[in-house]
Amino acid sequence: MEYVLLLLLLFGGLLAGTLGGLVGLGGGIVIVPLLFGIGAISHFDISPQIAVGTSMITVVITGLSSTLTYMKKKLVDYKSCLYLFIGSGPGGILGAWVNRYFNDDSFSFYFGLFMVIVAILLMVKNKIKPIGQPKKFTVSRHIVTPEGEQFTYGINLTLAIPIVFFVGFLSGLFGIGGGSLLVPAMIILFSFPPHIAIASSMMIVFLSAILSSITHISLGNVNWLFALLLLPGAWFGGKLGAFINSKLSSNALVIILRFVLIIVGIRLML
Template identity: 75%
Template sequence: MEYILLLFGGLLAGTIGSLVGLGGGIVIVPLLLGLGAVSILPMSPQIAVGTSMITVVFTGLASTLAYMKLKRVDYKSSLYLFVGSGPGGIAGSWVNRYLNDDSFSLYFGIFIILVAILLTLKHKQKRVEKPKKTGIQRQFTTTEGDIYTYGFHLTVAIPIAFLIGFISGLFGIGGGSLLVPALILLFSFPPHIAIPTSMLIVFLSAIVSAITHITLGNVNWLFALLLIPGAWFGGKLGAYINSKLSSNTIVTILRIVLVIVGIRMIV
């Protein structure tokens, strides 16, 4: 039964993670901890996070390739932000060693709900469509002909990316749960560009975090192999669904998913 849950869990995680740019770990980590609680299989927070990061690599790769075909990935911004998120992922993976079961679940749940609340409050505010003409400037035209101008300062963006990478390595979630709101709220990315761009950053950051967790022995390879096929196809499916939905619908789905998972982890 556990193996069947892992196969379907990987598909669900990949689909949700790709759809709203989370990476999938936000589903996989609670799933693995839940299986550890009801079975004889040992599952510490460290093993759950390390195994999740392996799966997030494949979710990120599958969804990024799908978004590339839709021409929605901002490559330049992704590489700039990876400069911060990569080292942050390594640091978070090392700090993860010091969390026990109870503290991990509590901090993880509170973190997720705070992100959902922040996104709910800020999404109602009007985005800045014309940022100052300094720093990195980007422009995107939607299929409807709407033009979005957005940008960021490296001195602000890289530290934020480091923090997001740190949380990603710490909780095994891919970092998209903070990265997508940051891109949308702080830098005025349109959601249909923020999510694909987030998935590329998640993919790159997950690689370095996964390598770190492998060196620490934090991976259940049997579980990872069962999760990967579903995560791969789910990543492609989520990207396809994303292309069919409006920006407001995507943000609404993101908020609902974050609240549900956060409450579940705290309980």
């Protein structure tokens, strides 16, 4: 059984890091269900608090690994990241504290429901017009991709700060990194190109996860043995996911993100 758990944690970290780096999730949607599964087949007591706290440690590593790779590819919008972190950081701390009040059943249901809602948002994203026009953006950006595509996007801080605070709150609450909601919000509300949204999301996820992790550590919500076994895979997976991201089209990224969220969400709700 010990060898089975070892392989599950090593492979789970790699899968979480790869998926997190690929679509900007942070990898928590793999780690949290994995830890619950390990708790079900072993003598380890994995509560929602332990699952989330341990997951947040791996989200920090996945976020760092992916961010460094995206920085080399010059896909990270640093100015937008810093503005958005102002809201997401405090939200992550609050979410980590509120997580204490979850039990196993309620956590699984709301976690799954959250994933399905995000998937639905992505399904209808092409039918939703951005709320703000470029002239209304507090921070306006214009880029030209290597393929010659031009994108104009930006951030309306009045709208963005409450949204990223809520995203940070969900990150600390569910241990997912927050990118699963942040990426669609950046695409739908502010017209971010998917590749830029994912790369920038990973930096925000990394910074917010640091604050959430510190809170979970202070509350004793981390299984350090599991965290240490998950970290190597999360590190290399984050780099692998970011590399694969650069080889896929924007449409392919959105399709992958949608598919993953629906499968995981429905499984947890059931």
